[in-house]
Amino acid sequence: MNAEQEIDQLRERIRAADLAYYDGDVSDLTDAQYDELFVQLRTLEAEHPKLLTDDSPTQRVGTPLPKGGSFATQEHLAPMGSLESLMQAEEVGAFVERARKLLEYDGETPLTWSCEPKLDGVSANLLYEDGVLVRGLSRGDGQSGEDLTRNLLTIRNLPTQLAGKGPFPKRIEVRGEVIMSKTGFAALQQREETTSEGTFRNARNTVAGTLKLMDPRMVKRRPLDFLAFAVGLVEGVEFGTHEQLRRCLTQWGFTVAEPAGPAADLAAILAFRDDLESRRDDLPYEMDGVVAKVNEFELQQLLGRTSRTPRWALAYKFAPRLARSRVEKIGAQVGRTGAVTPVAHLEPTELAGVTVRNASLHNWALLAERDVREGDAVEIQRAGDVIPEVVRVFVDERGPDSKPAEPPTTCPACSGPLQLEGKFLYCSNIDCQAQLVGRIVHLASRRAFDIEGLGPKQVEQLVAAELVKTVEDVFALRPKREQLLELERWGKRSTDNLFKQIDAQKALPLGRFLNGIGIRHVGETTARDLASHFGTLERLRSATTAELLGVDGVGDEVAAAILEFFSSEKNQATLASLQAEGVEPLAAVRNDDGPLAGRVFVFTGGMTTMSRDEAKERVEALGAKAVNGISKKVTDVIAGTDAGSKLAKAEKLGLRIHDEDAFHQILEQT
Template sequence: MDDFKTAEARARELRRELAHHNHRYYVLDSPEISDAQYDTLMRELQALEEKHPSLLTPDSPTQRVGGKAADEFGEVVHRAPMLSLANIFNDEGLGEFDERVRKLLGVPSVTYVCEPKLDGLAIALRYEKGVFVQGATRGDGTTGEDVTGNIRTIRSLPMELFPLDDTPVPALLEVRGEVFIRKADFKKLNDKREEEGEPLFANPRNAAAGSLRQLDPKETAARPLSVYLYECLATEGVPAFKSHTEKLGYLKALGLPTNQAVRAEGIDGVRQSYDNSLKGRHELPFEVDGMVVKVDDEDQRKRLGQVSKSPRWAVAYKFPPEEESTEVLDIGIQVGRTGALTPVAHLKPVKVGGVTVARATLHNEDELRRKDVRKGDTVFVRRAGDVIPEIVSTVLSKRPPDSQPFEFPKHCPVCGAVATKDEDGAVIRCTGASCPAQLVEKIRHFASRLAMDIEGLGDKLASQLVATGTVKTFADLYGITKQKLLTLERMGDKSADNLLESLERSKGTTQRRFLYALGIRHVGDATAKALAEAFPKASELFTASLEDISRVKDVGPVMAQVIHTFFQEPQNREAILALLNAGVSPAPPQVATGGPFVGKTVVLTGSMTGMTREQAKEEVERRGGKVAGSVSRKTDFVVAGEDAGSKLKKAQELGVRILDEQAFLQLLQPDARG
């Protein structure tokens, strides 16, 4: 019992520490510990929860991503309506708003609060006894969608309230706010999507809204969402506020992230705040499309009330649109790191929002067709999310009479390989294995652990080898000399020797690894295994028909077409033959007919000292076994390494045979018997 009480106290302390450091990192942008130190605290909490399952709570930082995918979102009826703001667009509109407020209140001047108007998605959150229990979208203002699982993934939002001072935690707290994506995070998100060949998001708001409505919380967790809160309802335990400024201070005291806010005396103060906001909008870390003007005094707000679905005490003062017209000088194709062909408009340079724009993305062929942008057109350009310039519309009345629609290329403009559409028809890709535009990413993948497993060949070295012209094809890797390596940045004598040894060792790979290393779209490790079993030699795929490939286990018609196209491309055949000529000799799969693992289901847990988890999996599969991710009554063996956790415990409960690392290695020996 003493041990449990100690663990319980430590778990609570760790949750408090992690919440504090999340707040410092995500909200204050002022971390106090390194990422490694944060990870150490998280691992300690995970270990405690694993040892004492009763300590695991829904609000634990370890449970931010763990909910299952929903079939659909449930409905949430808001305790109080979520109002929408009326918009004003100029100083005249501001004057009318201020005059109306003063007239209704019967006062000569009003104190306002001015906040940046976030371009995000409105949400309502509920905490019970300091623990987050529910999150919902605005919906129609009365009823929203339950997105609790997705809200949990937002790291800047505490799952449990730990006040920064002695502020008491209310029994019930309902807060309102906005989910958004910061500019820097939006750029990283789109950069990653471009690398993976996914369509780019047009702006942060669309990305945030789409992320919050993912049915699988794990998908939402991969999106860098942030949240700011700006309102709370009068509920049990929440004090009565005299002003909005006081309310924001209360939310901050509870450890909740809040937006910037400036008090402004009268309409002149609001005008000054608006001018400052307009000048400084591009300096903000998030996208804004205006400034929210709110009456500060809470009693005055109650007296003003609302009209229809908008409050009389607040208004959104929108910034003027940042759009300019210019001419399309040409339309070109940019080939991304994963082969995606993206149309780009080359523009007559124009200043948009203080920045000179000379290029604008057209995203993909469908978007290009929808907007019907052509060379010579006059177009309106907008800086979407202050990150990616995009064409909003075309001025058809100014289109040259001899203009022609843009013809999307059927071959890659960089290497000449065939360009094919993805299964969803959104992205067109180059199929060339040696395409220079994709080479860095392809080399990195080729050398990765599941592929050729070339230790020491990571992103930075791959970039150097391509940038210096040392590597232009996969086969060039096997012609690198030590002398050439030593000319590269941060490459010492020992590192060069280790890399050359790793390259030599990788020549004796398997057909499964070899096929995976080629980077064929849709072909992961499991599909590479199935292909290797069906085609033990790579050259057999040169002559395989589409029907032959379709007959491979788990290869559907779309994947079969991609694989068939890949091996019909002359450039890819040349790349494979060059690898074989360089000494790469992929071994065909071994068919096990006997031994302790044939037909057995094995679960691996914990860490091993003699090999990696992936190597252990490969050894089991080579011997006719199957590696599963969870323990059940159908499991034959559980291999338990160091720090084995819940899988080991479940195996003990079910009476499944457990092997330590030494016993597992003995079973791998040729003369081993089960």
């Protein structure tokens, strides 16, 4: 196979995985395999720059803009207006009637509309030339928008080239909404890297903040989707109706908003909207109304537009979910990353079918700005299905003794000291109970300690049963076996499996260790960079600010968080206990100076003490290479149980062969 064929094949597999990922199908690739294909493709493309094309999946991951940079502004080819927003059925009636009159419809022939959800996200305008995405702009002022191409390219369901054989339009602008699904947003909050820009108020807000990030690699980690809803400039192709357009967009590989359907008259539009409103909490995306468009493009043209909005499309909004309530008390809650945020405890209030008792106030700066006080009469709003927020204070109704609310000085959960960072107060005590579940779930996750069988449900159970009170308790569960067995759903097998898993992960690469212990602002990538820069935990712990700033991706904020983490006495004690339990991050070594440098390992057959992946990681951490196939370059073959043809081949070549015990000796000697 030549390079070109290989590149084509890699691209095809990656695209198929992207598609499966988006459709919620199980891909045949694990994340690690996906990443590996990606690296292979990037390497090949680097070796053969002539074969690199704009539509390659690798081009989805750009490089960050220079610090302090900004997005360039570019003009839309066709203006990108907004829709007339209607709140009342009568207004919709008048809109529909006006369209009928302008078209001189006789009242008997139906004027068909096409209805779909009005998504609550951020609009974008994509330009494709001969089927290839060339740029993506924000809506901006409707005439021109910011060039967000590099960030938009990270969205996995956004086609970098139109699917199908073509012929494709010479140029076409595809408009749509960038959104974050409810599950995606919930997962992000769970992972919660409460950033200094404070973008996690709701899904829409988060999408807007994400698209403005200067580093596409960070954008890539946010679960964004693109749903197409219209076209702007179109050259070389014609659509008869909006429904036809939707079908065509789908064939080209776009996702379109569902549910959608035709409406023959006003009553049908109203019914579509009422039905969707009653189901909005069950639908995967946030939406704030429906859009109805005249179905025939020819009629759309005839209707034209007012100075601001088209006469052929309307947005009929859902009723706002507002209610009046009273703030009984302003409290503080601790999130999973230690962010301490204000919360308003309310007089129980009925709102859109649920009884509301608490409202979020987001952060102390916002609380001060809105000046919400205990005793205030307030208006609260539920946006989507997230907890309601206070949107208005009735200041006139305030009593004479009313006082502004004060932020707490200690953590409400553990009484630990708090640090102010940007708009947020943080408790940085690693053992803070309020953060414990989140911290352990993160610690056990795949890119950290990778402890199988220790998911959110199990962690909550262990914490609730007080079998785990600190992070390090996870590694001291064995003596509590009997108590574990008493818990629901814990059989002998799953319990012993968990112990095995935990023991197997005690020695792990430094990067995964650093990711796992949850230093604020230090995610997977930064953790890996820190590991390869400093090599050992000890060297990282004694690093100065200047040394930290010398690491890729470490700025002032990250450096400060690292110093703070290691200077905390509590955290020092935790690290000491982890060490006492046998947890030992492996020194990260460059391939050329590790104790196993120059050696090439092949693993065959099963191992009883660790997974093959882990074994590979271990030898690589010590400077060796791990490969899959037997060749003369291989220096060491590790044969586990039921080793097959590879072993025979290795024997034939006279290679050094070790069993599992001998392998452990190799590891221990280094």
